[in-house]
Amino acid sequence: MDRAILHSDANAFYASVEAALHPELKGRAVAVCGAPENRHGIVLAKSELAKRMGVKTGMANWQAKQLCPGLVIVPPHHDIYAEFSRRLHEIYERYTDRVEGYGLDECWLDVTGCPMSPRAIADELRAVVKRELGITVSVGVSFNKVFAKLGSDMKKPDAVTEIGRNDFKNKVWKLPCSDLLYCGRATTEKLKLLGIVTIGDLAKAPPALIAKRLGKNGEMLQRYANGQDDSPVAEAGEEEQVKSVGHGITCVADLTDLEEANVVFVALTQDIGQKLRCLNLQARGIQVTVRDRDLHFESWQQLLPSPTQCAADLSKAATELLKTRYGWQKTIRALTVSAIHLESVNAPQQLSLFDGDGKRRKVEGAVDKIREKFGDDAIKPATLLGENKLPEHAPKQSPPPGGAG
């Protein structure tokens, strides 16, 4: 029997959750922003309406406001997004025990052999999620994971796209290679040099050429392009461990010096620290990726002196790494920082006499608790304080919805 795989992706997840909890935000342009009271604050996520008005992730808050004067800016509430993520999983698990999460708001479901048709399940999921959580999902339906994921991206919001064995060439081959899962920036560039632009080009390219120029990863992508992906959907609870927690933005005005970059790192690592603590993980390394004004990418990694989940350590290490590796020949357009080499906080570690990590961890854990109670705005590093541009509307944080999880 052919497999029936769904990929469900929540639309504009952060902004939709905010609107679900605060009905007065429904139908308004909403942006979830770090440091909303500060001119350095940046857009982390936006609603469909805000997107249509030109608001982009990574934009400075003031610029988003300028583009979209009615924009409602709200601070992020990661604990609530995590709770919605759990409740999404709980809904999916009513249909199958093969549910594999990908990030907070995406999931694969293996519904092979279910009495309902995959399409009917997809439509029902859309309706149930909307009714119970007040947010929408887009669902891809296919015979493998890669095409199911591709499908969930093709029509949104609140839509279903089917990609079958008989029509995948028509539906998928015209799309750019970069739409394929695991076809990253560097690979896309290499393919382009070989004149391979669409998924169809990749599917039909001489396998020897792909193997020679792109190695194992290229061979895998070529199999995907031909619909050959038999990777299983993990059973609930046995999904792969998170390998990294990263966060990046494209700056609207280029960064010109280390001090400006540091402010961005401080903002980005707040979220990363919070996520690591949510996942009970700590980082042994850090990665910084820079895109300069000519859109060239450079990326560096470094091990940390000791494992950490502290935002302050991460931003300090990121700034240090950039300082030693980047020559500032060109201004910076985009910055990404990732916590890498993750391990459980319970992993045995060598204690360092010179390291205040234990103390800082306690402090940041306490910071999380304060945020849980009073909202993300309640407390933040001094670096993010500055010119005060209080938002007109910063909703009070509701207690996380109870129930699932």
Ligand SMILES: [Mg+2]
């Ligand atoms: Mg999504």
